[in-house]
Amino acid sequence: MPGGNSAAAGGKTGVRIVVVGDRGTGKSSLIAAAATESFPENLSPVLPPTRLPADFFPDRVPITIIDTSASLESRGKLNEELKRADVIILTYACDFPLTLTRLSSFWLQEFRRLEVKVPVIVVGCKVDLRDENQPISLEPVMGPIMQQYREIETCIECSAVTLMQVPDVFYYAQKAVLHPTAPLFDQDTQALQPRCIRALRRIFILCDSDMDGALNDAELNDFQVKCFDAPLQPAEIVGVRRVVQEKKKEGVNDLGLTLEGFLFLHSLFIDKGRLETTWAVLRKFGYGNDLKLRDDFLPAPSKDAPDQSVELTIEAVEFVRRVFRLFDTDNYGALRPTELDELFSTAPENPWGEAPYKDAAERTTQGNLTLKGFLSEWALMTMLDPRGSLANLLYIGYGGNPASALHVTRRRxxxxxxxxxxxxxxxxxxxxxxxxxxxxxxxxxxxxxxxxxxxxxxxxxxxxxxxxxxxxxxxxxxxxxxxxxxxxxxxxxxxxxxxxxxxxxxxxxxxxxxx
The missing domain is CATH 3.40.50.300 (P-loop containing nucleotide triphosphate hydrolases)
Known part of the structure; x- marks a missing residue:
């Protein structure tokens, strides 16, 4: 499967990168070298905003780079810029080890104090000036810091003089915004995040047209065309199956690629640093960075007057009735908590686990949700949160026109x-x-x-x-x-x-x- 392109940007119109670090770590030289592809001479202490064109990187999203000063008198301006950042490049000087220790002793703590919650790219500048007699391995130094500060997306060293890895610095910064790791992958457990699994499970089910629990060659090809506008060659399909079968035996069966294999492929993409591939898939199916359906995929009607309300249409009510019967596996007439969780396993979470929905509808003495209770919860959610109700209809497989699932009532x-x-x-x-x-x-x-x-x-x-x-x-x-x-x-x-x-x-x- 090829990687994503500009569609993976998820509608992002620009990336704002703020470069911070101790005085003399090479911030301005790094920015100027990226913009001019040459080592700059006689730079001003702080550069004005620098813009990289949209075609600088494959995602075709323009980049604005903000230089900053570490001086005390500029601290207010620095804090303002940090709060406007999409991503932070935090610099240290490879020829001045004290600036490396300052990352955790000051800068990363300062970001948290300011409640700046964006990805951080740690960049070692002036690698060409490092003492060759004192080689340093980044992993033992940065490993513990990255464990403590999960906001650090990656670490890289570069040289503005030789231009070594200078473009890579800003590529990684842009990628951290457009294709973030945290929503997809848990670094602690080295596994896909639960919400990512739920989204991919829904996508798999939508693509499994014959509902046999596997993607055959035709379904796999249709998926590829939908997400990447290019068909898979027969040899590529064979290659995909072989890779999965070697690493995940249950990922392939006689019918095709199973859900386990589909999830394994995405774990493999992420492990290889190809997050843009998984993000391209998620965004093609309407997901934003929070792994919920974006508003532009949810044509929920709006009221013209406060004395109107929003209800499910007859078609939508019949759909949720069928869903209830499908998941009432023991034909008891009520959904057990496990059955309800399974029903919403393709949604970001069970929407009725918290107030105001929790305990708002009829249940049996065993705590199971009756059909009346099930329909009632949908009615309540549709009145209080029409867009959320529509999203959950789509999460659980509503295949009708989303615009026809809800309707606005006549004025009271x-x-x-x-x-x-x-x-x-x-x-x-x-x-x-x-x-x-x-x-x-x-x-x-x-x-x-x-x-x-x-x-x-x-x-x-x-x-x-x-x-x-x-x-x-x-x-x-x-x-x-x-x-x-x-x-x-x-x-x-x-x-x-x-x-x-x-x-x-x-x-x-x-x-x-x-x-």
Whole structure:
């Protein structure tokens, strides 16, 4: 499989590189040598911003290099530049060992103090001036530092005088931004990151057109064309299979390349320093640097007015019903936690593991999620986070037009005038003083027994369930009701937003009859 090209940049329009280090370590000479391809004479103490053209490197993304001063009076300007950086080049002088020790004793600590969270490329300048009688091996010196400071992407030594590895310095810096290692690979375990595995698993399933658990020659070729605009020759396919089979026996079977083999190939690319190949694949399928689908791949509808809401379409509801039945392997009518985790194994994580979704829907006494609870969670997520809901539909295999998965409802003010609605999800606010029974009401709505010693949950809380609309002339009698508990100490802040009440259909005030 060939490496990525400009598509791997993921829409990045420029890379801002800030060069820092002790005085006299060769920062300005390094920058000027890269820009002019010659050793500079009579440089000013700090160079103005230097731009490398878009075609300087294969990714065709322009680079802006910022020179800095290490003087105390320039510290404020330096800190500003660090906070604007996409990547930092941290220099030391090969002929002055003290500057090497200053990397960990000052500079790297300073970056963390300033909460600058970007990749760092450590660069030894003036390698041509190093004392030949005192050879140095970088690995034993930098190894412990890189263990402590994971933000260091790589280390390299260069010479502005001889131009040795000068272009490489800025190539590695650009690559650290466009093709970062950390989201893909865990240096401690020497394994693919869990979120990377989940994304690649989804891509594998999407490419496995016949759903037989392996990519045959045609599917592998289609994948190659989609990602790299070039077909694989028959000899190349044979070569891919041979490489995988030699190192990962279960990576190939009679049907083709298995998921284990697909993941192994990407581990191999990363191990060989070809991160741009894996990033090209991920970005072609819509992933950003956080290994979530980018917004431009998620055409979620937006509301025109606060009294509208967003719901799943009938097509999307039928899809999630089918998914539920598919993963309810024991036909028990409820998903066990392991089954739910498997269902979301192609998503960055289980979206319902944290508030406001955790414990917001009906479950069995064993803690398993019923079909009503499953549909309710989707309704809640779609109301609160339409883009996130659409993303999770795509993560779990929704194959329809993404733009047709969600729809915006008619304004509630129009519904009230017409005294009819086509909406299927309704939003109820629950107010009341402390200890009036708001949480008990929400628990009861989910079929949970009353408990004197129930756990108090601070802040807002949601409960959502499917209810019967008996006696009402609504299309279909199954509707979803979302209860939103507003804590007493949060009412003033809630009502200070004029649109807060517009998003709801009804409000309930709870009080304690015994008081």
């Amino acid at each position: 003010s129009v519904d009230r005038k017409k005294q009819q609605t086509e909406r299927n999800v309704f939003h109820c606010l629950v107010f009341g003083p402390k200890n009036a029974g708001k949480s008990t009401l929400l628990n009861s709505f989910l079929g949970r027994p009353f408990s004197e010693s129930h756990e108090l949950i601070a802040g807002e809380r949601y409960a959502v369930n499917v209810v019967d609309q008996h006696g009402l002339s609504l299309q279909g009698n199954k509707k979803t009701l979302i209860l939103r508990e507003i804590p007493e100490d949060g009412v003033k802040k809630f009502l200070s937003n004029k649109e807060s009440l517009s998003s709801s259909d009804v409000a309930v005030f709870v009080y304690d009859r015994g008081c």
